[in-house]
Amino acid sequence: MTEQSPLRGRRIVEVLATSAGGVGSHIRTIVPAIRAAGASVRVCGAPATEQLFGFTATGADFRPVGISSGLDPFADGRAVLQLRGALEGADLLHAHGLRAGLVAAVARRASGAPARPLVLTLHNALQENSGPKQRLLRALEGRTIRAADMVLAVSGDLADNARRLGARDVRVVPALAPALAPAARSRDEVREELGLDAGRPLVVAVGRLHPQKGYDVLLDAVARWESDGRLRPAPLVAIAGDGPLEEQLAGRIRAERLPVLLLGRRSDVADLLGAADLCVLPSRWEGSPFTGQEALRAGTPLVATRAGGMPELFGDAAAFVPVGDAGALADAVVAVLDDPARADQLAAAGPLQAAGWPDEEAAGRQIAAVYRELLGAPGGAA
Structure with missing residues (x-):
């Protein structure tokens, strides 16, 4: 050699x-x-x-x-x-x-x-x-x-x-995470596909439908902000991913009439992040999650749990909540969507944080x- x-x-x-x-x-x-x-x-x-x-x-x-x-x-x-x-x-x-x-x-x-x-x-x-x-x-x-x-x-x-x-x-x-290909569709095109009315917020989550990802807690949070009426119009939550909990989550969404779409596994994550007002990562455990990295690079405001390595990786570019706390998750989502200045701050901080990786x-x-x-x-x- x-x-x-x-x-x-x-x-x-x-x-x-x-x-x-x-x-x-x-x-x-x-x-x-x-x-x-x-x-x-x-x-x-x-x-x-x-x-x-x-x-x-x-x-x-x-x-x-x-x-x-x-x-x-x-x-x-x-x-x-x-x-x-x-x-x-x-x-x-x-x-x-x-x-x-x-x-x-x-x-x-x-x-x-x-x-x-x-x-x-x-x-x-x-x-x-x-x-x-x-x-x-x-x-x-x-x-x-x-x-x-x-x-x-x-x-x-x-x-x-x-x-x-x-x-x-x-x-x-x-x-x-490898860099995503640039978005192929505009924000308006993606929102139209999802059936969103003008002005209605879009919250996106990306990841396998598995207990690790905490989607049951996310649905609890959705039910909270739906019942207390703090967000009007109420956001549509779109979850991209497949996995063993798909049937269970779909059944709960139907039974409680929650404004949540299960999109299945998607190849257009860049499009979804570009159309989203907020990305959520409600995981119970994570190491170095790709979804959060992709959100920060895209300048999409991120709300995540303090699980594993996420605080270390994302720094001040995300809003953090305790693991498994649906109330805190709901409050954090409401706080970002109700405060354009806070949303803009997170959106600007994401690419700056990612530039150091x-x-x-x-x-x-x-x-x-x-x-x-x-x-x-x-x-x-x-």
């Missing part, structure tokens, strides 16, 4: 569990920089993940490894065998998320090459629940974190937790520098 191409000839294996959002996008973002540094990249994950993100379009090799989102001993055993085969010729293994990290740690040991470096990126925290399953998950979390040669945490709280659990080396490396190429180079360091190649401090 030469100093100009410190990773040339190396093979990097990226591993992820089933993903429909940020983790898959993050890997797709970093692959070009790793390849530009001279390494080949193999991505291992569920076939549906490749269909969604198209890793091979970035020049990566893809191998199917079925890592589920929840503990399943039989499925996990199959995933270990699949990944063990995919590790042939690999110089470094990078697992994204605790589920992928657990399978990767076992497969590395089973492959007979335990000296092969293992990087673990933590994208989210385990949630505080009680019972035997949660105690098992906590134990596995610690073992997985300690098995990694380096832990990359997308936020400071995840880094602190990894250190408490005995991680050898921890770095904070936010997962940054690395771009996609810089984020990829940061990951490549980690690989150089662990492989002992020249240029590791770059």
Whole structure:
């Protein structure tokens, strides 16, 4: 290897569990920089993940490894065998998320090459629940974190937790959303599609319909501002995303006649943000959420919970509320929509905050520098 191409000839294996959002996008973002540094990249994950993100379009090799989102001993055993085969010729293994990290740690040991470096990126925290399953998950979390040669945490709280659990080396490396394509339609065109009358506010939420995202709390907040009449005309709330809670949320929206639209998974997030008066992120937990990043870049005022790394990432460019507090969420939405000066302040602060984040190429180079360091190649401090 030469100093100009410190990773040339190396093979990097990226591993992820089933993903429909940020983790898959993050890997797709970093692959070009790793390849530009001279390494080949193999991505291992569920076939549906490749269909969604198209890793091979970035020049990566893809191998199917079925890592589920929840503990399943039989499925996990199959995933270990699949990944063990995919590790042939690999110089470094990078697992994204605790589920992928657990399978990767076992497969590395089973492959007979335990000296092969293992990087673990933590994208989210385990949630505080009680019972035997949660105690098992906590134990596995610690073992997985300690098995990694380096832990990359997308936020400071995840880094602190990894250190408490005995991680050898921890770095904070936010997962940054790739830039959205410019909006293809005007604000008026999007609002017309959604059936909005002139002057009626539009509140947008983007994310998987999963308990993590706190959409039940958002519906509680909508019911509050509908009943107390503080917002007239009342906003229309549009939620873009799909997931396991779709039927449950749709049933509640119908039963309570809430002014909420479930739009399904959308490819026009830039259009929605451009048409919105406000973006909400009512999540119960987050690391480095793409939706909030996209809202700030677009200059769309953001109301978010104080979950995980969001206060650290968004700074003064968002209005924050406690996790799970529907009353506080309703109050914050009302406060922004009722105060044009406050809305303008948040809209202006968003792009300024986002300007301080690395771009996609810089984020990829940061990951490549980690690989150089662990492989002992020249240029590791770059």
